[in-house]
Amino acid sequence: MSAVLVAIRVPAAPEDAFDAFTDDIGLWWRPSALFLLTPRGDGTLSFDGERRLITTLASGKVFEIGRVTAWQRGARLAFTWRQATFTPDQITCVEVTFEAIGEDTRVTVTHRGWDTIPQEHVARHGFPLQATQGHLANGWRASLAALRDRFR
Numbered sequence: 001m002s003a004v005l006v007a008i009r010v011p012a013a014p015e016d017a018f019d020a021f022t023d024d025i026g027l028w029w030r031p032s033a034l035f036l037l038t039p040r041g042d043g044t045l046s047f048d049g050e051r052r053l054i055t056t057l058a059s060g061k062v063f064e065i066g067r068v069t070a071w072q073r074g075a076r077l078a079f080t081w082r083q084a085t086f087t088p089d090q091i092t093c094v095e096v097t098f099e100a101i102g103e104d105t106r107v108t109v110t111h112r113g114w115d116t117i118p119q120e121h122v123a124r125h126g127f128p129l130q131a132t133q134g135h136l137a138n139g140w141r142a143s144l145a146a147l148r149d150r151f152r
Helices: 014-023 128-151
Strands: 005-010 046-050 052-056 062-072 078-080 094-102 106-111
Touching: 005 128, 014 078, 014 094, 014 106, 014 128, 052 078, 062 094, 106 128
Parallel strands: none
Antiparallel strands: 005 106, 046 052, 052 062, 062 078, 078 094, 094 106
8 A cells, every 4th residue: 555654843742742733733734725625625623532533614514534543642643534525435544653853753644545546536636646645745744834833
């Protein structure tokens, strides 16, 4: 299974980086026009405890993006990820690790499963897998940069 891998250094301890990732995702998340979560946009993302990742749209409607599969504060977070246009069996997976590097933390996002989404699917825009993953990586980079900026 192929994967998108993006990493960034954050000027914070691993626990603080984890808390900002999970508690503040609605503040630092940057929607990508190519990968909107719903046809109505991304809304405001949040983790519903340690159980699921959701987005709340302007209408108040809640869409479940995915289920949390690992929650290890300061070390590892994993969850499933699906867009509203995915069929029930189309799911991608995100793993986020938090590794101390001196006084900083390397936050690494690995997003797997886009090779299971057909090229003709609206979420892929007809792009070959490599192009889809390149665009997805750019989206994750923008969001992680916004996460890092919360500590400056």
